[in-house]
Amino acid sequence: MEMPQYDPNTKPEFELYTIPSHSSWFRWDDIHETERTALKEFFDGSSISRTPKIYKEYRDFMINKYREEPSRRLTFTQVRKSLVGDVSLLHKVFRFLDEWGLINFGAVSRGDDSDNRDSSLGDTELKNQVKIEEGAPNGVRVVALPNSLKPISVPNSGADGSGNGKVAVAGETGVKLPPLASYSDVFGDLVKLKGFKCGSCGEQCNSGCYEYSKGSFVICEKCFKNGNYGEDKSKDDFRFSDLGGNSLTHGATWTEAETLLLLESVMRHGDNWELVAQNVPTKSKLDCISKLIELPFGEFMMGSAHEMNSCPTGSLNSLKEGQSASSENQNDVKMEDQVHDQMNESKQNGDAATEEPPAKRKRIAPLSDGGSTLIKQVAHISTMVGPHVTAAAAEAAVAALCNESSCPREIFDGDEDYLANGLSSPTMVSDPERALQVDASKMEENQSDLTETQDASSEKNDVPLNLRIRTATATALGAAAANAKLLADQEDREIEHLVAIIIETQMKKLHSKINYFDDLELIMEKEYNEMMQLKECLVEERIDVLERALKTGVSKWRS
Amino acid sequence: MKLPATSSSKAPVKPTADNLVPIRLDIETEGQRYKDAFTWNPSDPDSEVVVFAKRTVRDLKLPPQFITQIAQSIQTQLTEFRSYEGQDMYTAEKIVPIKLDLRVNHTLIKDHFLWDLNNYESDPEEFARTFCNDMGIEDPEVGPAVAFAIREQLYEIAIQSVASAREIKISKKGRRGAEHAISSKGGGNALDLMKLFRYNSSVVRKRKEWYVYEPIVDILSNEEVDALEAREDRNTR
Numbered sequence: 001m002e003m004p005q006y007d008p009n010t011k012p013e014f015e016l017y018t019i020p021s022h023s024s025w026f027r028w029d030d031i032h033e034t035e036r037t038a039l040k041e042f043f044d045g046s047s048i049s050r051t052p053k054i055y056k057e058y059r060d061f062m063i064n065k066y067r068e069e070p071s072r073r074l075t076f077t078q079v080r081k082s083l084v085g086d087v088s089l090l091h092k093v094f095r096f097l098d099e100w101g102l103i104n105f106g107a108v109s110r111g112d113d114s115d116n117r118d119s120s121l122g123d124t125e126l127k128n129q130v131k132i133e134e135g136a137p138n139g140v141r142v143v144a145l146p147n148s149l150k151p152i153s154v155p156n157s158g159a160d161g162s163g164n165g166k167v168a169v170a171g172e173t174g175v176k177l178p179p180l181a182s183y184s185d186v187f188g189d190l191v192k193l194k195g196f197k198c199g200s201c202g203e204q205c206n207s208g209c210y211e212y213s214k215g216s217f218v219i220c221e222k223c224f225k226n227g228n229y230g231e232d233k234s235k236d237d238f239r240f241s242d243l244g245g246n247s248l249t250h251g252a253t254w255t256e257a258e259t260l261l262l263l264e265s266v267m268r269h270g271d272n273w274e275l276v277a278q279n280v281p282t283k284s285k286l287d288c289i290s291k292l293i294e295l296p297f298g299e300f301m302m303g304s305a306h307e308m309n310s311c312p313t314g315s316l317n318s319l320k321e322g323q324s325a326s327s328e329n330q331n332d333v334k335m336e337d338q339v340h341d342q343m344n345e346s347k348q349n350g351d352a353a354t355e356e357p358p359a360k361r362k363r364i365a366p367l368s369d370g371g372s373t374l375i376k377q378v379a380h381i382s383t384m385v386g387p388h389v390t391a392a393a394a395e396a397a398v399a400a401l402c403n404e405s406s407c408p409r410e411i412f413d414g415d416e417d418y419l420a421n422g423l424s425s426p427t428m429v430s431d432p433e434r435a436l437q438v439d440a441s442k443m444e445e446n447q448s449d450l451t452e453t454q455d456a457s458s459e460k461n462d463v464p465l466n467l468r469i470r471t472a473t474a475t476a477l478g479a480a481a482a483n484a485k486l487l488a489d490q491e492d493r494e495i496e497h498l499v500a501i502i503i504e505t506q507m508k509k510l511h512s513k514i515n516y517f518d519d520l521e522l523i524m525e526k527e528y529n530e531m532m533q534l535k536e537c538l539v540e541e542r543i544d545v546l547e548r549a550l551k552t553g554v555s556k557w558r559s
Numbered sequence: 560m561k562l563p564a565t566s567s568s569k570a571p572v573k574p575t576a577d578n579l580v581p582i583r584l585d586i587e588t589e590g591q592r593y594k595d596a597f598t599w600n601p602s603d604p605d606s607e608v609v610v611f612a613k614r615t616v617r618d619l620k621l622p623p624q625f626i627t628q629i630a631q632s633i634q635t636q637l638t639e640f641r642s643y644e645g646q647d648m649y650t651a652e653k654i655v656p657i658k659l660d661l662r663v664n665h666t667l668i669k670d671h672f673l674w675d676l677n678n679y680e681s682d683p684e685e686f687a688r689t690f691c692n693d694m695g696i697e698d699p700e701v702g703p704a705v706a707f708a709i710r711e712q713l714y715e716i717a718i719q720s721v722a723s724a725r726e727i728k729i730s731k732k733g734r735r736g737a738e739h740a741i742s743s744k745g746g747g748n749a750l751d752l753m754k755l756f757r758y759n760s761s762v763v764r765k766r767k768e769w770y771v772y773e774p775i776v777d778i779l780s781n782e783e784v785d786a787l788e789a790r791e792d793r794n795t796r
Contacts, residue, residue, distance in 0.1 A: 049654065057762050075693035081772040084762045086654055086675035087686060271617070 017067055020101040038096050058083055058093050066103040073107035254291055262288055296386055580640045581711040586628045596707050608633045643721055653677055657712050663704045670774040683709040694776045
């Protein structure tokens with residue numbers, strides 16, 4: 001028997017289970033419309049193996065199975081062995097119940113969405129424990145467990161190992177609240193860093209821990225060797241889980257230095273993962289590959305890193321971001337090479353393009369549109385990739401130009417450091433035209449220097465300064481403009497959304513008013529009919545009276 | 560693989576959520592043996608086969624003779640798959656038992672469950688994912704292997720039913736072969752739906768039968784893995 005709210009006056013004779021209020025339509029002895037719509041296959045009579053009765057059996061079994069132990073998260077594999085039927089269909093029912101909170105509502109939640117997260121009970125259990133020790137933000141009362149109202153008092157070090165034990169102890173005193181979803185969002189990251197705490201000796205298990213396979217108990221290697229398994233546990237029940245650099249979960253902790261190393265080694269060795277893994281000392285081959293895939297530009301590297309031969313390493317090595325997207329470099333370098341007789345045109349277009357606001361960001365047009373100019377194509381490409389890629393592309397383009405004449409190279413070489421500083425600050429914002437502006441400005445400078453004089457050495461000191469100033473201001477302006485545009489877009493969307501809501505509510509109001517008036521009309525009509533009937537009755541009575549009067553021969557009878 | 564009830568003009572209906580072909584490779588050249596099993600998307604252009612073969616050879620550092628052999632093998636299996644596509648398959652429901660018995664690196668899996676051949680929303684990959692999550696398997700190669708095993712078995716069953724349907728058609732030509740085929744399809748792999756889903760029987764299994772359908776996942780030690788591999792090699796030679 002379940003009740004969505006807790007009534008403090010009744011003695012808890014029945015077990016109380018919490019389900020979310022949006023599932024309050026659920027009844028044991030009936031099948032609701034929601035279920036019929038969501039799981040049509042059972043209700044359309046298409047097969048003898050899919051009937052409402054069968055659905056009800058599946059559903060009841062799953063819910064009862066979950067409620068045998070509400071704090072434990074029921075997995076699909078546990079139920080499917082007990083039910084006859086297509087496993088995909090069973091899985092659908094299971095997911096339906098899970099989404100509506102009819103099962104697993106009070107259970108510890110699995111790790112968030114990443115499939116790589118270690119989903120062992122030890123992790124989540126410790127997450128709950130660590131929550132206790134962290135303390136709550138102001139104004140939020142955190143319950144010690146999902147199942148009691150008692151605020152946190154004593155942080156148990158988990159000596160008895162299981163939150164299950166605590167559930168029995170805490171007593172069913174009140175409404176069982178699920179763990180606050182936002183809590184794990186806020187404190188989830190802290191938990192990740194904490195690592196595992198040994199259940200028996202209380203120390204951190206850094207290198208490896210042994211998990212108790214039947215429960216939620218973790219002990220460190222030392223204790224395992226010494227035989228301190230904790231009460232009632234034997235050696236065979238423990239499973240080794242390596243927290244060292246080999247497990248998938250710890251492949252996730254990449255520092256920036258390691259990422260830089262990884263990118264460099266991939267640049268140099270391309271697809272040769274053995275060498276790459278050697279260069280990145282703390283990560284295994286598998287980790288390197290998966291990390292590279294995760295990086296937004298990682299796939300570009302793997303494709304063409306080994307094709308690239310003469311990327312101007314001098315200019316790129318100074319930029320951390322510059323090491324990415326070598327294929328982008330290739331494309332841009334090729335494009336620039338092919339068309340450097342169109343330099344003047346592109347310069348002019350460059351100015352026009354950079355004046356366009358970041359509306360380019362929204363375009364999803366095909367990559368190579370033959371109709372548009374070169375600079376627009378570059379703009380398209382740069383909107384689709386991140387800022388560091390665009391920066392790298394700009395650098396490579398400049399370098400390609402430099403290859404033709406050596407004197408501007410000196411100018412740009414001196415400028416790089418400043419460029420790195422300028423570019424690394426607004427890394428979170430993608431502002432395509434910034435790079436273009438930089439590009440355009442550099443091209444302009446390039447042109448003017450080339451045409452003016454060959455003894456750039458005397459002006460070398462001044463020109464870099466100008467360039468620096470220009471690049472810095474361009475960067476700042478671009479970043480600000482992009483930010484503002486983003487905010488404005490967001491505001492627009494919000495406004496639209498709110499207006500839509502308002503309109504809807506007004507419509508609903510009107511509808512209900514109309515309905516009300518319709519009802520009134522009906523009532524009035526009925527009353528009118530009744531009145532008419534009454535009138536007729538009256539008329540009949542009068543006629544009767546008149547008849548009788550005439551029959552009895554009343555002489556002077558007046559109506 | 561089946562004629563669709565509703566379909567767009569482009570894609571044929573898929574027996575599962577994605578139309579993937581299970582491909583198994585077992586090539587031996589110059590003393591080196593390459594065994595692999597994966598799923599392939601038949602709507603990929605055939606040029607991809609050669610590209611894939613080249614990349615595999617490079618990644619695994621195999622001698623280059625493997626490239627042509629791998630590509631050929633994949634192509635043959637693909638063509639065979641395509642020859643079954645569009646066959647007239649009866650859309651009667653068919654629940655078949657699937658048994659898993661595979662070893663992936665250090666993980667040994669034994670499992671037994673039911674699968675509906677006709678459920679177009681069924682997804683072996685999703686099943687494999689749920690399986691790995693629920694059983695806490697961390698080895699990323701297990702999921703695809705499980706999905707592959709399921710697909711392979713489904714594929715074989717489908718082929719069998721196509722072949723048997725053809726035979727029935729030939730043998731009973733002119734005589735409403737279709738209806739007969741449906742009724743006789745109860746034999747073979749498909750479970751008798753009438754018996755299982757009778758009105759007065761329950762779909763919840765008896766407790767003592769639970770262990771039959773329960774998955775068993777074992778993590779083997781290195782020695783056990785070596786022993787098993789040696790035995791497998793002996794068996795296949």
